[in-house]
Amino acid sequence: MRSLKTSDGEAGQLDLFVGAGSDIAARDAQDLMAWPFFSLAKSKRVKPIDFRMGEVAILVEATAEHGMATIWDADVLIWVASQIVEARDAGKATSRLIAATPHEILTFTRRGTGKAGYERLKAALDRLQSTSIATSIRQAGARRRRRFSWINEWRERLDDNGRALGIEMIVPDWLYEGVLDRALVLTIDPAYFALTGGLERWLYRIVRKHGGKQKGGWSFDISHLHAKSGALSPLKRFAFEVRAIVRRQSLPGYSLALEHQFGRERLLFVATPVDPFAAARRRIGLPPVEKDV
Known part of the structure; x- marks a missing residue:
C-alpha cells in the first residue's frame, strides 16, 4: 500500500493493482462508447466539446500545451477497463492505481513496441491527464456534474540507463465505478x-x-x-x-x-x-x- 495525493486534493491509500498482461479480451465502458468524450482528429484540438441532450451534459476542455485526448488515446482506457474486468471476474482485488509496462499496453492495443510507440504512449498519457471532463452522466439530477480527468496522475519508472521499467497511473472514481458495474461494460472486437x-x-x-x-x-x-x-x-x-x-x-x-x-x-x-x-x-x-x- 502506498500513500498518494490524488488530483482532487484528497489524500488516500491505494493498493497497487498489477494488470493481467496483454492476452485478454478487450472491454470498453458503455458511457465512453455512447457519448462525445474525445477528439476524433489526430491534429491538436483545443476547442471544447460542449454537449447537451436531454438530461445528459458533457463538457470536455483541453489545454493549449497538449490538446484534447483523442479517440486513439482512449485505447489506454480500454486497456484499463479490460484489466479491471479481467481481475474482477477472476475474484482478484482491483484498484484505481494501476501498474503496467509500456510493452503490455502497446501490445494489447496493437501498437508498435519500439521507441516511437513508447513516445506516442507518453503523449497519450499527457493528453488523458490534462483533458478535463465535467458530466451529469451517472449523477443524481441533470444539474449535478462530476469533474475529473481521464488520468489523475501518472509516472514512469526508468532504470539507470534511462530504459522504461513500467508505468503507474491513477484513474478517476467516475471511470473506475463504471467499469466495476457489469451492466456498463461491453466486450469489443x-x-x-x-x-x-x-x-x-x-x-x-x-x-x-x-x-x-x-x-x-x-x-x-x-x-x-x-x-x-x-x-x-x-x-x-x-x-x-x-x-x-x-x-x-x-x-x-x-x-x-x-x-x-x-x-x-x-x-x-x-x-x-x-x-x-x-x-x-x-x-x-x-x-x-x-x-x-
Whole structure:
C-alpha cells in the first residue's frame, strides 16, 4: 500500500493493482462508447466539446500545451477497463492505481513496441491527464456534474540507463465505478484497434453500444449521429465520411446500410454472424484470409 495525493486534493491509500498482461479480451465502458468524450482528429484540438441532450451534459476542455485526448488515446482506457474486468471476474482485488509496462499496453492495443510507440504512449498519457471532463452522466439530477480527468496522475519508472521499467497511473472514481458495474461494460472486437480513422473508430463504438447482438439491429439519423460525435466537421462533411465507411463495410462484426425517408438520411446497422476461425485470427492480430473468387 502506498500513500498518494490524488488530483482532487484528497489524500488516500491505494493498493497497487498489477494488470493481467496483454492476452485478454478487450472491454470498453458503455458511457465512453455512447457519448462525445474525445477528439476524433489526430491534429491538436483545443476547442471544447460542449454537449447537451436531454438530461445528459458533457463538457470536455483541453489545454493549449497538449490538446484534447483523442479517440486513439482512449485505447489506454480500454486497456484499463479490460484489466479491471479481467481481475474482477477472476475474484482478484482491483484498484484505481494501476501498474503496467509500456510493452503490455502497446501490445494489447496493437501498437508498435519500439521507441516511437513508447513516445506516442507518453503523449497519450499527457493528453488523458490534462483533458478535463465535467458530466451529469451517472449523477443524481441533470444539474449535478462530476469533474475529473481521464488520468489523475501518472509516472514512469526508468532504470539507470534511462530504459522504461513500467508505468503507474491513477484513474478517476467516475471511470473506475463504471467499469466495476457489469451492466456498463461491453466486450469489443480486437479488430477495432486496426481501424485507422477517428470517425470510423467512434462509429464502431456507438454501433457496438446500441446495435449489440440484436437481431433487428439499430438505426440513427445521420444528423443525430453528427450531434453525438462532437466532431468539428460540418454535417455535410460528416455525412460524406459516413457514406464512405458504409461503402467500405469496415466495422468488424457489423453490416451497415443507408436509407432515405422523408428527406432524412439514416444509418442502419446489424450484427453479422460470427465466423469462429476469423474471430480467432483477429484475436491474435492476424489479417483475414483471402477467399477465392
